[in-house]
Amino acid sequence: MSPPEPRRPSRPRCPAAPVMKEYPVRFTVDRALCCSSGLCVLTAPDVFDQADDDGRVVLLTSSPPDGEEAAVEEAVACCPSGAISVTD
Secondary structure, rough: OOOOOOOOOOOOOOOOOOOOOOOOEEEEEEOHHHHHHHHHHHHOOOOOOEEEOOHHHHHEOOOOOOOOOHHHHHHHHHHOOOEEEEEE
């Protein structure tokens, strides 16, 4: 009998992200709320990173690059601690 094939990691499954109708929008993060899950980095790596020292979210840009809006909206919806916010 051969060993089972390794499973590929899957993208996080999140609730439906709200559709943001007007762009550009701006995002903020609250590092004190961040639980270091890394879902934001997996979902929108051009916008979010994690700090080397504590793993908490680091905002690389406050406005998503063209074409990344849907990924950022998904990251907001996926954040388990609610550390990512949309600002007006």
